[in-house]
Amino acid sequence: MGAVDFDLFNLPSSYYENPYPYFRMLRDTDPVHWNSDGSVLLTQYSDVRQVWRDITGLVYKSEQFCRRFGEGPLLEHHTSTMLFRDLPDHDRLRTIVNPFFSQSSIQSLEGFVREVVDRHLEIVGEMGEIDFVRDFAFRLPVALICRVIGIPLEDADYIQGVGRKVLFPLNPVVSPEAIAEGHAAVTEFKNYLRPFLNQRQRRAEIDPMADVICSMVAAQRSGVEVSDEEILHMCILVLNGGHETTTNLISQSIHYLLDDPEAMTQIRNGAVPIGMALEELIRYITPLQLQGRRTTREIVLDSGNGIVPADTEVVICQASANRDERVFEDPEKLNLTRKPNNHMGFGAGIHVCLGRPLARLEASIALPAVLRRFQKIERAGPAKFAQNTRFRGLTELPLRLI
Structure with a gap:
């Protein structure tokens, strides 16, 4: 255990409601914190950034997943996607889908995003009292990612349920039951996606950019080294990554803006550019x-905070880094005109989030639209956060729209 009485593997319930006081304590008194399992938790901006960008001293190793998941579909999935692969496999897989997430490709989706936003604003407007997470924040990202992948929108709720079972075992503490559910969910997800992969074999010849599956099939046919199994795992990754974090971003934005009427008005009136x-x-x-990696050699932290030994699991806490007062003035305050703002909300280095332009597009359209459509938004009950360490998000946000 580290110098501070904090264990990522035995968290108090208050952590899930508000982890930031814990992060500040760690940054100030124990920035290289040893957890009970022998892993190191890094919380200062400079250390997190250094580790994110180190492509030689830190890797994703399948051994740590094997110890956690055991052999089976869950291990296969989380060691097959580019998110948990190192060079050169990371770049091989990322290059295949990069064109589909280029700025021009993302811009071509703007009309669809506005259409989905307008449709769901009408729906929730008629409801009056809603769960903003379920009824709006989830609906836009999942509609868009279904279109990007090329699967039916009516399967959205199914995708969310199965996807969360695949993602949840990435948390520090997971029950054997959740691991078993994760294994079953990966198999179920692949079986669901396989017919779509088969259907795209002909379409990929005619329109290789029709959707992500087509683009990967076309790449495969052109001689790029990518297996059918890797395509299926990539689709699961994009489906999960494409809706979970964006749902959390949109719903928490409204949650925190409700506590900051001035900031809400700035967005509603366009006083601050929505991009900023x-x-x-x-x-x-x-x-x-949080993200996790493993050292291949001793890492000397440039900050002077110490040394991380070779063959050590490292937990990178970008959420803490983004609240580091050494980099951000008054970091606990939501300052919409903050400049500079060199956050790591989408990661850094070669593992920076591929879908970040998509998330920015969705949120930049959805948030002003919600605030302009409803001049008065009230809480209709307490917000509830998920018991999830890696993906922080709301499970419920009851609102009254006027």
Whole structure:
């Protein structure tokens, strides 16, 4: 255990409601914190940034997943996607889908995003009292990611349920039951996606950019080294990554803006450019809070905070880094005009989030639209946070729209 009485593997319930006081304590008194399992938790901005950008001294190793998951589909999935692969496999897989997430490709989706936002604003407007997470924040990202992948929108709720079972075992503490559910969910997800992969074999010849599956099939046919199994795992990764964090970003933005009427008015009236405001919301919220890697050699931290030995699991806390007062003035305050704002809400280095332009597009359209459509938004009950260490998000946000 580290110098501070804090264990990522035995968290108090108050952590899930508000982890930031714990992060500040660690940054100030124990920035290289040893957890009970022998892993190191890094919380200061400089250390997190250094580790994120180190492509030679730190890797994702399948052994740590094997110890956690055991052999089976869950291990296969989380060691097959680019998110948990190192060079050169990381770049091989990322290059295949990069064109689909280029700025021009993302811009072509703007009309669809506005259409989905307008449709769901009408729906929730008629409801009056809603759960903002379920009834709006989830609906936009999942509609868009279904279109990007090329699967039916009516399967959205199914995708969310199965996807969360695949993602949850990435948390520090997971029950054997959740691990078993994760294994079953990966198999179920692959079986669901396989017919779509088969259907795209002909379409990929005609329109290789029709959707992500087509683009990967076309790449495979052109001689790029990518297996059918890797395509299926990539689809699961994009489906999960494409809706979970964006849902959390949109819902928490409204949650925190309700406590800051001035900031809410700035977005509603366009007094602050939505792009600038959104970067601050991303910093403040950081939907993906933790990542893990493993050292291949001794890492000397440039900050002077110490040394991380070779063959050590490292937990990188970008949520804490984004609240580091050494970098951000008054970091606990939501300041929509913050400048500079070099946050790491989407990670850093080669593992920076591929879908970040998509998330920015969705949130930049949805948030002003919600606030302009409803001039008065009230809480209709307490907000509830998920018991999830890695992906911080709301499970419920009851609102009254007027």
